[in-house]
Amino acid sequence: MLIFKKEKQVRKLILSHLTEVQECLFESRGVLEEYVSGNLDAARGRVNKVIEIESRADTLERQIREVLLQGAFLPHIRSDVYRLVEAVDAIAGKAEDIARFVMDQSPVIPDEFQQPLLEIYHLSLDCFMELRKALRNYFKPKGQLESLHEHVNRVCEIETEVDAKESTLARAVFATSLELAEKVHIEQLVTRVGNIADLSEDASDELEFAAMKSVV
Numbered sequence: 001m002l003i004f005k006k007e008k009q010v011r012k013l014i015l016s017h018l019t020e021v022q023e024c025l026f027e028s029r030g031v032l033e034e035y036v037s038g039n040l041d042a043a044r045g046r047v048n049k050v051i052e053i054e055s056r057a058d059t060l061e062r063q064i065r066e067v068l069l070q071g072a073f074l075p076h077i078r079s080d081v082y083r084l085v086e087a088v089d090a091i092a093g094k095a096e097d098i099a100r101f102v103m104d105q106s107p108v109i110p111d112e113f114q115q116p117l118l119e120i121y122h123l124s125l126d127c128f129m130e131l132r133k134a135l136r137n138y139f140k141p142k143g144q145l146e147s148l149h150e151h152v153n154r155v156c157e158i159e160t161e162v163d164a165k166e167s168t169l170a171r172a173v174f175a176t177s178l179e180l181a182e183k184v185h186i187e188q189l190v191t192r193v194g195n196i197a198d199l200s201e202d203a204s205d206e207l208e209f210a211a212m213k214s215v216v
Contacts, residue, residue: 027095120162124196
């Protein structure tokens with residue numbers, strides 16, 4: 001039937017979209033790694049890759065919307081699927097925001113804060129990877145709700161860890177003798193990095209809501 005053909009098409013597009021979002025995050029983290037290492041040319045090159053990948057993710061998001069509008073999935077879950085895709089796409093947008101912030105504003109990041117900041121990004125990536133596993137469970141033909149809930153719970157746990165590390169780093173930054181503007185600048189970057197975990201949790205909430213209605 002046509003509806004099942006379109007559902008298969010959407011699943012394929014969503015999995016491709018997930019891959020692009022993941023690559024966008026990896027490249028964005030790479031921008032930060034190169035920047036704090038002083039490799040500015042390499043960092044600029046990776047920023048361009050981030051922008052390119054985020055654009056591809058946006059294109060896939062629009063394609064998914066078009067196929068959904070053509071009738072993929074039953075009406076009562078169609079909008080849930082699209083909200084879920086939008087929530088995931090926002091993660092790629094935040095990855096681009098981080099990369100642009102680093103290279104456009106050149107924040108001063110003292111040596112003692114570089115590793116903690118990279119650790120927060122790494123943990124935020126772990127949060128997204130748990131979301132990715134949950135999404136793949138959901139979009140399998142018969143669904144795997146038990147595994148899905150395990151991964152969603154892990155998303156929430158990691159997001160809490162990220163919040164704690166954000167607070168610890170923010171306190172350390174504001175306890176220094178840096179100028180207030182420099183402190184605020186670092187804190188803005190820390191918040192952006194932590195937003196990756198926040199957005200992953202938001203997407204996991206959308207996923208749980210969609211899973212309550214049916215197994216796709």
